[in-house]
Amino acid sequence: MVTHNLIKLSSSFAETIDKMKRETNNDNVLNLRRTKKMKDDNFLKANNAKHLWHPMGHPKDSLEAPPKIITQAEGVKITDIDGHQTVDAVGGLWCVNLGYSNNRIKEAISKQLYDLPYYSSFAGTTNPMAIEASYMVRNLFAEDGMSRVFFTSGGSDSVDTCLRLARQYHRIKGEPTRTKFISLKKGYHGTHFGGASVNGNNRFRINYEPYYLAVFIFLAHTPIEILLMKLTPRN
Numbered sequence: 001m002v003t004h005n006l007i008k009l010s011s012s013f014a015e016t017i018d019k020m021k022r023e024t025n026n027d028n029v030l031n032l033r034r035t036k037k038m039k040d041d042n043f044l045k046a047n048n049a050k051h052l053w054h055p056m057g058h059p060k061d062s063l064e065a066p067p068k069i070i071t072q073a074e075g076v077k078i079t080d081i082d083g084h085q086t087v088d089a090v091g092g093l094w095c096v097n098l099g100y101s102n103n104r105i106k107e108a109i110s111k112q113l114y115d116l117p118y119y120s121s122f123a124g125t126t127n128p129m130a131i132e133a134s135y136m137v138r139n140l141f142a143e144d145g146m147s148r149v150f151f152t153s154g155g156s157d158s159v160d161t162c163l164r165l166a167r168q169y170h171r172i173k174g175e176p177t178r179t180k181f182i183s184l185k186k187g188y189h190g191t192h193f194g195g196a197s198v199n200g201n202n203r204f205r206i207n208y209e210p211y212y213l214a215v216f217i218f219l220a221h222t223p224i225e226i227l228l229m230k231l232t233p234r235n
């Protein structure tokens with residue numbers, strides 16, 4: 001059923017893209033987004049949070065206090081559907097560190113999509129950009145002792161990968177029983193199961209308990225408190 005719906009969804013998506021291409025007479029469908037919206041503002045407002053489940057929250061809460069619909073972003077500024085402009089001081093949850101609509105980034109992404117849109121480096125294959133990017137990142141952190149780079153799809157994926165590799169490290173070193181993780185009070189480590197298990201902030205952890213990982217000791221968040229708690233035996 002799910003597969004059937006996915007196929008239906010992907011074929012109607014493909015039809016939409018084909019229609020957009022025909023209308024523009026141009027392969028560059030991205031240009032179209034600027035001039036023609038797929039649905040009008042009333043549709044977007046009426047359907048806001050109705051079908052989209054927002055992370056770490058109850059869908060009912062999102063319906064009662066609908067999220068702001070951001071329609072444009074340029075440099076440090078974002079604009080919502082009603083034309084209100086504001087400075088995005090968190091940089092789109094910290095991943096827009098070079099500003100929105102940065103031309104060099106847009107051009108690089110666009111060029112890459114034409115050269116090689118995607119290829120996996122999972123088993124037995126790799127691709128030029130992954131080799132080049134790992135070389136550059138490794139050089140940036142060589143002084144800190146970095147020898148290899150592991151690419152992930154985001155912060156939560158990174159945290160879960162780190163937790164997993166830490167376990168593997170101790171197992172290879174002959175200490176497979178070293179499985180506990182220590183997490184800082186108020187810390188946030190993402191939405192995946194491992195990261196959510198070590199979230200120090202209750203709001204991002206309690207609903208998903210019992211912990212996915214072994215045992216956790218939540219320490220206070222200042223170095224002195226951490227030291228004091230380290231010295232205090234806990235069960």
Ligand SMILES: Cc1ncc(COP(=O)(O)O)c(C=O)c1O
Binds near residue numbers: 093188189
């Ligand atoms: C310390 C830390 N870990 C993990 C995450 C989760 O990252 P993502 O939202 O990309 O999954 C965040 C995101 O804010 C973070 O600040």
